[in-house]
């Protein structure tokens with residue numbers, strides 16, 4: 001079937017707006033909504049039997065894997081090693097005896113990810129493929145297909161595949177936590193309910209598009225932009241910076257908030273917008289104090305947090321802008337905070353007049369090394 005833009009100016013805009021629906025669909029693959037429990041997946045990884053998990057991917061899919069690392073540690077007490085596939089395939093990886101690995105890929109055809117998968121498989125790992133295109137090579141070569149069901153993604157910059165990867169990975173994590181005896185039965189039900197809330201919350205965030213577009217105005221004129229986050233917001237900062245540079249060609253860097261003083265703070269002046277991703281989780285106060293270090297040096301901060309978080313931050317200095325998000329369980333924060341980040345990049349690119357769906361030099365799927 002031919003995929004059309006419909007009422008949207010770009011595929012990217014359409015795909016951003018499909019997220020409530022496709023994230024909901026992704027979750028149906030993992031969660032029984034009536035029972036509020038995770039469901040078995042064919043040939044799934046036996047999380048109770050492993051003592052370490054390897055996660056690898058490229059680009060945006062890699063950042064989804066980085067979020068999953070934090071989740072697996074918190075909710076399943078499972079040690080996770082992450083690496084980008086182009087490094088993993090050439091490292092002298094020490095594979096565990098009974099290992100398992102997750103490879104994440106929208107297309108299922110990325111050359112480095114496929115090569116890394118084949119290597120891990122040859123070393124005896126049980127391979128899970130978190131893939132969008134079910135008939136792809138990675139989906140076929142994995143021992144277990146974890147589908148994300150995002151539907152065709154046409155825009156080169158990945159959006160809905162990212163949030164569907166996150167929703168799928170979060171569900172896999174909950175199942176792993178149950179299997180490993182870390183998540184009790186009633187906690188499984190609670191976390192499943194939290195995940196099933198994500199589509200409605202995503203829809204609520206999308207209604208704020210006009211105000212997020214106004215914030216993008218502060219970004220579109222910049223030469224450099226910094227994104228800061230801590231915990232699961234750190235990979236969202238990396239993804240925010242990637243999204244912005246991919247489609248607006250503005251130089252952007254994502255940093256762990258605590259690393260600010262180890263380098264990037266030297267760049268701070270009134271011309272460098274600093275986008276701070278700070279949901280009200282256990283890292284909030286720490287990230288806030290990093291933001292205050294930026295404000296104290298005359299930097300311009302754009303804060304993404306809850307209404308209470310934004311109010312609290314405003315006590316400490318003048319924000320250039322704020323994007324207010326719903327107060328939610330920290331589990332789904334990365335899924336929700338991904339969206340304003342996408343919309344900011346999208347609107348900055350529209351303001352600059354770049355080719356949003358087909359940015360220069362980039363390919364949707366990198367099938368050669």
Ligand code: G6P
Pocket residue numbers: 058059060061104105106107108109110113156157158362363364365366
């Ligand atoms: C390219 C695309 C990115 C994508 C990456 C990995 O760089 O432009 O959007 O994240 O490849 O692709 P995959 O299909 O393996 O997720």
